Amino acid sequence: MEDIDLLKTQLNNPSKIVITTHHKPDADALGSSLGMANYLIKKGHRVQVITPSEYPAFLHWMKGNDDVLIYSDEAHAKCEELMEKADIIMTLDFSVLSRINVLGEMVRSAKGFKINVDHHLDPEDFADFRLWNTGAAATCELCYELIIALGDENLIDKDIAECLYAGILTDTGGFRHPNTTQNVHEVVSKLIAHGADNSRISKNIYDKNSVDRLRFLGYALNQNLEVLMDKRVAFFALSQEELRQYNSKTGDTEGLVNYALSIEGITLAALFKEADDGIKISLRSIGEFPANEMAGRFFNGGGHRNAAGGKVETSLAEAVDLFKTAIEEYKEGLQEEYKKV
Structure with a gap:
């Protein structure tokens, strides 16, 4: 992990923070975004999550979903203003700015401190602080580790834990894929200890078919x-x-x-x-x-x-x-x- 003290300094005072993730967000993308948003709000920051596109209805149960700004032509000016005025921009679950479409150039030109947390290959060099590990099963796994590294495990509540659990659950294929490591099991056990209801999360994601x-x-x-x-x-x-x-x-x-x-x-x-x-x-x-x-x-x-x-x-x-x-x-x-x- 890069210099965590640099990030601690950036997060030390209440800031305007924009969080964004990749086009057509999945559970890892939205879970990491809302998990980090809920965490940063508890630290006293003003946070806005912006997604480049809509996402599945089976993810709408996550806390903070109602406040997500979904990019559209009509919302372009608002998204641009939020990016320009942001003190910090957190980019999650993608490694290159082209993955967020029009928002990519907004992030590139923004003056705010840029954070990237991701587990995909070949990252583009656009971030001031990067937590990048291709060995991680999910970005939500890395977000949990980042909160721990910042010394804020005590801030993880049920809502944050459930957002992060959802991303790990889906990116491991329900804990079936080879990326389901010992660390994955240790992290999800901690998230359950923080209140994540694994049965409810699974039902919301897998058993809400039309x-x-x-x-x-x-x-x-x-x-x-x-x-x-x-x-x-x-x-x-x-x-x-x-x-x-x-x-x-x-x-x-x-x-x-x-x-x-x-x-x-x-x-x-x-x-x-x-x-x-x-x-x-x-x-x-x-x-x-x-x-x-x-x-x-x-x-x-x-x-x-x-x-x-x-x-x-x-x-x-x-x-x-x-x-x-x-x-x-x-x-x-x-x-x-x-x-x-």
Whole structure:
């Protein structure tokens, strides 16, 4: 960790703080943002969380959600003013400013002290203080460690603990992924000791499905899933029309790619989702297969070894064809990882 005394000095006096996170925030992004916001408010700071886009309704239970400012064209001027006047800007769960779209240039040009807490690869050098560890399972894990390092464990209450727990829960796949380390278990045990209701959090995140979403999942699994067993690959390719047919909302495709990865014999799974601005790709893999490398080489993206994503400005069919080309280049690695299981 960088010079913690520098950060303590910055947080010593009441300040105007803006917290932001990546586009289409997930539980780790929003959990770290609201967890840190609630903590900093208890320290006497004025805090505003700004997200670059909307996020799933199953995250709305977190304390502070009602005060989040979601960026839009109409909110541009307000977001810009908040960034310009901020004494401190905290950026969470992303490593490069392009991940926050228009907000990225606002952060870059802002005069405030910049903090970055993240666990993704290849960080951009824009922060005055950085807590960065690719070995961490989640940014929420790092946020907990940061609060401890600042000597403020006594400020962690039930609300803060539950926000941080949510991010760790989801980024470890419900504590199933290889990134579920001893430290993860130790941190979540401390969060439970601080009041986090692990059963309630799991229900809020995983068991609040709409009827439309369940019918959509049934459709996707029955009609859209393509399995290339000889390649050790399975994927979904969803058009905008298919998404509209089931009234798909933000978060409704969350976790879908993992169904493909759960098929016995599959090394790599993908989800292609058509949007107005291109095709968004999610990749998931097992073992040592480098999903992030494939995302970077073929889909203008990146991420973690076993969980990555990207985006291309092509048709859905062209994106799938590109994926099949990538599969051919990685066919030996796909087979090798299968043999290890």
